[in-house]
Amino acid sequence: MVKKMVANLIHAGMLLLTMWLQMEAAATAGTLKVDLTEEEGSDGNTISHSQTLVQRLEALLVQGNGSDVSLRVETPNADEVKVIQAHSLVLSLQSQVFEEMLLSRNSSTMVLRESSDCAAVFDKFIRYLYCGDISLRLDQATPLHKLASKYQVQSLQQGVTQYMTQNLARDSPSGHVAGWYEYALQAGDVVLRDSCLQYLAWNLSMVLQSGEWVTISNQLLMTLLQRSDLVLQSEMELFAALEAWIIQNEPDGLTVENALRAVRYAMMPPRELFHLQTQSTVLARYQESVRDLLYMSYQFHSASPLQMAKYFDVNCSLFVPRNYLSTVWGSPWIINNPTRDDRSTSFQTQLGPSSHDASKRVTWNALFSPRWLPLSMRPMYTETGAMQPTRVEGGRPRIIITPATSSADFAGVNFQKTVLVMAQHHGKLIVKHVYNFHQSTEENGDFLAEANLYRRTSDYLIDSSLFLHVVVKPLYQTLITNKN
Numbered sequence: 136m137v138k139k140m141v142a143n144l145i146h147a148g149m150l151l152l153t154m155w156l157q158m159e160a161a162a163t164a165g166t167l168k169v170d171l172t173e174e175e176g177s178d179g180n181t182i183s184h185s186q187t188l189v190q191r192l193e194a195l196l197v198q199g200n201g202s203d204v205s206l207r208v209e210t211p212n213a214d215e216v217k218v219i220q221a222h223s224l225v226l227s228l229q230s231q232v233f234e235e236m237l238l239s240r241n242s243s244t245m246v247l248r249e250s251s252d253c254a255a256v257f258d259k260f261i262r263y264l265y266c267g268d269i270s271l272r273l274d275q276a277t278p279l280h281k282l283a284s285k286y287q288v289q290s291l292q293q294g295v296t297q298y299m300t301q302n303l304a305r306d307s308p309s310g311h312v313a314g315w316y317e318y319a320l321q322a323g324d325v326v327l328r329d330s331c332l333q334y335l336a337w338n339l340s341m342v343l344q345s346g347e348w349v350t351i352s353n354q355l356l357m358t359l360l361q362r363s364d365l366v367l368q369s370e371m372e373l374f375a376a377l378e379a380w381i382i383q384n385e386p387d388g389l390t391v392e393n394a395l396r397a398v399r400y401a402m403m404p405p406r407e408l409f410h411l412q413t414q415s416t417v418l419a420r421y422q423e424s425v426r427d428l429l430y431m432s433y434q435f436h437s438a439s440p441l442q443m444a445k446y447f448d449v450n451c452s453l454f455v456p457r458n459y460l461s462t463v464w465g466s467p468w469i470i471n472n473p474t475r476d477d478r479s480t481s482f483q484t485q486l487g488p489s490s491h492d493a494s495k496r497v498t499w500n501a502l503f504s505p506r507w508l509p510l511s512m513r514p515m516y517t518e519t520g521a522m523q524p525t526r527v528e529g530g531r532p533r534i535i536i537t538p539a540t541s542s543a544d545f546a547g548v549n550f551q552k553t554v555l556v557m558a559q560h561h562g563k564l565i566v567k568h569v570y571n572f573h574q575s576t577e578e579n580g581d582f583l584a585e586a587n588l589y590r591r592t593s594d595y596l597i598d599s600s601l602f603l604h605v606v607v608k609p610l611y612q613t614l615i616t617n618k619n
Contacts, residue, residue: 196222299315313350317352332359338565364457371407454488536552
């Protein structure tokens with residue numbers, strides 16, 4: 136009975152508030168009257184005073200006119216209380232959670248218990264419900280996302296997620312991406328979680344040099360260490376950062392052992408392995424935990440990869456390179472005015488990470504075509520002997536990378552090509568996309584699909600140039616034969 140009376144009161148309040156808003160809007164618009172019914176023969180023109188309506192709604196919130204509910208925002212273990220005069224109509228229209236709370240209340244005051252960070256931005260949250268827009272800072276994104284999730288305001292939740300994914304490269308005093316990742320993991324926001332993780336992985340070299348690195352959680356550390364798409368200078372750079380993290384956080388022994396076993400020691404030359412064994416305090420303490428990995432790494436460097444592949448599983452992560460930026464593994468490629476015409480370049484890499492191949496070099500030829508069309512999309516030529524162009528207007532960008540010569544040393548090795556596409560975000564040069572292929576980016580089908588290279592303000596263009604980095608990763612094939 137009480138719920139029915141409350142529902143009737145809310146309904147009546149909605150009607151009264153709607154009538155009042157209509158009267159206010161009409162007063163603002165003068166004597167202008169607009170028939171909203173679409174008539175036959177109408178020319179389709181629209182007269183809108185939506186901005187005025189938003190201003191009136193904001194004035195309602197600020198002045199508290201016609202308020203029929205008080206929101207009392209309390210914070211646990213704090214004396215400060217925030218009181219907001221609100222309107223059932225607006226709250227119910229914007230949030231199903233608020234609607235249910237209003238139906239079950241027994242007074243004109245609703246007590247809301249929020250954490251201190253959420254209480255600090257609660258007035259911004261309520262204003263969004265009235266006005267549909269919001270201004271925020273990096274440190275306000277998480278509490279606003281929490282409120283939007285708690286009260287099921289989906290539009291704000293999606294908007295804050297988009298804001299966070301677009302501001303991962305922003306500078307902040309102690310870093311924010313790792314914190315956003317941890318929150319997204321807890322909140323179940325898959326889009327935000329994956330965006331944060333991808334940013335950290337593809338820009339890890341920059342992250343390792345920031346103060347944010349030593350603050351990441353055990354779980355995030357292991358998630359990153361297990362990935363093969365990390366972009367960094369070398370495996371040695373990763374080990375040095377891991378050692379700093381261990382010294383700073385002093386985790387339990389099992390966490391240290393698991394983290395050290397995720398390092399790809401075979402990707403370090405023997406001189407670096409010797410350095411670790413003699414200079415690293417962390418490795419000196421936990422060397423028994425990785426002794427087998429170090430032994431296999433030394434074997435990897437002392438024999439040919441083809442010989443190793445007969446006795447060891449060379450497909451395991453120990454022997455799989457990450458995206459190293461060192462010139463041993465690839466080369467940067469800056470393409471000026473990339474929409475103009477085809478470009479080519481050549482560069483050399485070491486045949487493989489094994490010391491057995493340290494003196495062997497492979498020369499690679501790379502060709503960039505800004506407007507390549509697949510054969511299936513090219514115009515047909517019926518005239519006998521007519522020459523078909525290799526590049527036609529309206530195509531899409533493509534890169535082909537091939538070895539300049541063939542060699543018997545290539546036996547048992549697949550060369551994966553990786554192109555890192557840079558973009559400028561908030562004054563930083565970051566890795567925006569990573570494309571893996573065997574010979575041509577055409578294998579992906581979406582190479583630079585989002586980059587409008589004809590737009591001079593494109594994030595992908597820095598001083599009218601496209602910034603790429605090409606990495607060649609040798610992947611070995613296991614040749615172990617099963618004995619019956």
